[in-house]
Amino acid sequence: MRDDPTVVDLVTRARDGEKNAWDELVERYAPLVYSVCRRCRLAQPDIDDVGQSVWLRLVEHLPGLREPAALPGWIATTTQRECFRLIRATSRVEPVDFVQAPDVPEQAIAEEEVLRHERKTILRTAFAELSRRCQVLLGLLMQDPPAPYDEISRRLQVPIGSIGPSRARCLTRLRQTPALARLAADGPDDRTRG
Amino acid sequence: MDPDWHDDEKLIEALRDALASADEVPSAFVEAGKAAFAWRTIDAELAALTYDSAQDPLDALAIRSESAILRSLTFASDGWTVELELTPDAVLGQLDPPEVGTVTARGDGGKLATAEIDELGFFVLGPPPNIPYRLVCTTQSGTTILTGWVTP
DSSP states (O other): OTTOHHHHHHHHHHHTTOHHHHHHHHHHHHHHHHHHHHHTTOOHHHHHHHHHHHHHHHHHHGGGOSOGGGHHHHHHHHHHHHHHHHHHHHTTTSOOHHHHOOOSOHHHHHHHHHHHHHHHHHHHHHHHHSOHHHHHHHHHHHSSSOOOHHHHHHHHTOOGGGHHHHHHHHHHHHHHSHHHHHHHHHOGGGGGOO | OOGGGGSHHHHHHHHHHHHHHHHTSOHHHHHHHHHGGGGTTOOOEEEEEEEEGGGOHHHHHHHHHHSSOOEEEEEEOSSOEEEEEEOSSOEEEEEESOOOEEEEEEETTEEEEEEEEOTTSEEEEOSOOSSOBEEEEEETTSOEEEEOOBOO
């Protein structure tokens, strides 16, 4: 995802004043901002505050953003700083042990969040590229607890015996979607596999 | 691709996690982010909240018993501080260092109220907006300072 053409395009368009592109950027990265806030154990009103600061800084930062591909990292780091700032501003009232012990370097946490976010985004994109039928099937299987096979059989009107093979086929298709295939193409992870 | 994703069970688990984390983000959070685009044209120094009496039980009590001040807030950027006292009739503010200028309360929808900042950096903005707003202070020397959100 390092030079995801979509992100570069969205940043360029948002910079030119295109509201749609901005909306898409927010939709794409809101889960990242949110998860960093959650990791800082902020409550909802504080998460909203941090979110506002981050988006606003991003609005300001857009024109000067030289490498749009670096955007996720920038968002994660900025969110984290805003979280720390908020914790510091309010910790006179309720000391939070987290502030006293940030033994992991700020950059490392942010990078980890970015990677996590990228992996999730890729999976969601890949899932959206699947056929409706595969989405429904996987959706039922992903329920907690997973839907029983007889229920799936009824809902999808397929014999119980074909559910297992269908599941395997859908997962194979998921791995072959452009989103995941692209990752396989530039990721070194797979080379060790025979 | 993550080597784990070659395993069906692990791939399903990762997918479940990915879909769930998108679901947990409240839509209001996303919408507020989208609305931030409206601030794009304001080139300002951001002053972040550094103090809020509502977060401080002792101060909140003292304020309630002593005066008509409902809440006091402090916003600070690198070079500027904006102190606010919210009263039922007006927002009393102090820009530090003091400088003549104008102050505007803005919501996502635009301007809500405007007032002058005097040579002591003091301003009275009223009546106070009843929807969330931020203050934009523009000084004579050309600096613009934008505070974080104030929710009445």
